[in-house]
Amino acid sequence: MPICQTDLPLDWYQEEFRPYAEEYLALGDRTPETVLPWMDGYLRPALRELGGELMLLAHYYMGGEIVKLVERYGGHIADSYALAMQAVRHPEKKIFVESAVHFMAESIALLAADDQSVYITNPKSGCTMEMMAKDFMVRPAIERLRERYGDDLVVVAYMNTSGRVKALAGETGGAVCTSSNAAAVMRWAMRQGSKILFVPDQHLGRNVAARVQIPAAEVVTLPAGHAGGDALEQPDTLASLDAARLILWGSFCGVHTIFEPSHVEYWRSQGCEVIVHPECPREVVELADGAGSTHYLWNRVMDAERGCRFAVATEGHFVRNLREQAAQRGIEVHHMAEIPGRSDGGCGCATMSRNDPPHLVALLDLLRQGKPPELNRVYAGDAVDEISGIRERLPQAERARVSRFARRALERMIEVTEAASSG
Numbered sequence: 001m002p003i004c005q006t007d008l009p010l011d012w013y014q015e016e017f018r019p020y021a022e023e024y025l026a027l028g029d030r031t032p033e034t035v036l037p038w039m040d041g042y043l044r045p046a047l048r049e050l051g052g053e054l055m056l057l058a059h060y061y062m063g064g065e066i067v068k069l070v071e072r073y074g075g076h077i078a079d080s081y082a083l084a085m086q087a088v089r090h091p092e093k094k095i096f097v098e099s100a101v102h103f104m105a106e107s108i109a110l111l112a113a114d115d116q117s118v119y120i121t122n123p124k125s126g127c128t129m130e131m132m133a134k135d136f137m138v139r140p141a142i143e144r145l146r147e148r149y150g151d152d153l154v155v156v157a158y159m160n161t162s163g164r165v166k167a168l169a170g171e172t173g174g175a176v177c178t179s180s181n182a183a184a185v186m187r188w189a190m191r192q193g194s195k196i197l198f199v200p201d202q203h204l205g206r207n208v209a210a211r212v213q214i215p216a217a218e219v220v221t222l223p224a225g226h227a228g229g230d231a232l233e234q235p236d237t238l239a240s241l242d243a244a245r246l247i248l249w250g251s252f253c254g255v256h257t258i259f260e261p262s263h264v265e266y267w268r269s270q271g272c273e274v275i276v277h278p279e280c281p282r283e284v285v286e287l288a289d290g291a292g293s294t295h296y297l298w299n300r301v302m303d304a305e306r307g308c309r310f311a312v313a314t315e316g317h318f319v320r321n322l323r324e325q326a327a328q329r330g331i332e333v334h335h336m337a338e339i340p341g342r343s344d345g346g347c348g349c350a351t352m353s354r355n356d357p358p359h360l361v362a363l364l365d366l367l368r369q370g371k372p373p374e375l376n377r378v379y380a381g382d383a384v385d386e387i388s389g390i391r392e393r394l395p396q397a398e399r400a401r402v403s404r405f406a407r408r409a410l411e412r413m414i415e416v417t418e419a420a421s422s423g
């Protein structure tokens, strides 16, 4: 088992973390035999000191070894919905240390109580889909759409957005959703207003539209980034929006858009069941045998009979972990883009993988010493520059406002999800 990110350049580490990174890089081969004792030397004392107040968290998409390392030290691995709920579900925990991307850590912070604090191991870990839908890009579009459609407009923000964008959804009476409850939230939104703006993932939006039977002719896609708001200045765009039921923001995930229909056809011809994440393009999802969240993909494979064979289209580290676990049950798993003899292949989420052993070790050791860097502390409403890791923190009153509206949108999602599962 090679430990992930073996040769990161040191400039990926903030100043306080560099001594730890230098020690890590000096470990030579960085195999488990050298890395684990080095980590134990820092993490065991930190875990003893911080005790039952601490919760370590990671997302399924993390570089495989970080997932295993977080589990080794008693942490939890979850999808973005389950991560967001951790502070609420564990009021006895006071310090949450998350190894994943920023919007996930911020979602925990949005729902955390005042006596709970949230830290991210690498503040430069952003989600590229979220980076194309910052609040200053989305807000002008929402304002323009509200001018035109008033309360008929309902904003649905995918979990992969900042707290500020979730707050925009909350302010306009909208909701947050995840890939597992997006259809339920979309049906709810259809009952609230005649026009829905779905931010930021165009592919998830298109796939959910098909599931809730919004015709493709009633779906319009705005460009991502600043161009989204600019497009609303064009008379032609406005005319097409008047006829639309669903307006999609044009962001996408580079990890999930590598998949093609030819991948589905290849693996089906090899006798595999093909299951995909709904952030994949519509034409891929349409052809697949099943589509759903990371939770769905994991359970579909792990609940299958011995001897079953799957091709899975999602993030590469997740598929690798799934393949290892499934093999122990006699189930075969392939990454859908890894086709023998072809040059393309699966890829992992590079930004999530910026959280590596030195980041985890450094943050926990500094927490133990009572001097965690402010750069790693995550508050609701923080806007992060993913190049420098520097965050713009809102004044207290503004942070409280963002928290209130973002929570409203998150709580609406929880109500809708619970009502749908009990109904």
Ligand code: SF4
Binding pocket: 061, 101, 126, 127, 128, 129, 130, 160, 253, 254, 255, 256, 315, 349, 350, 351, 352
């Ligand atoms: S896999 Fe894609 S959507 Fe998920 S965090 Fe990475 S960039 Fe964002």
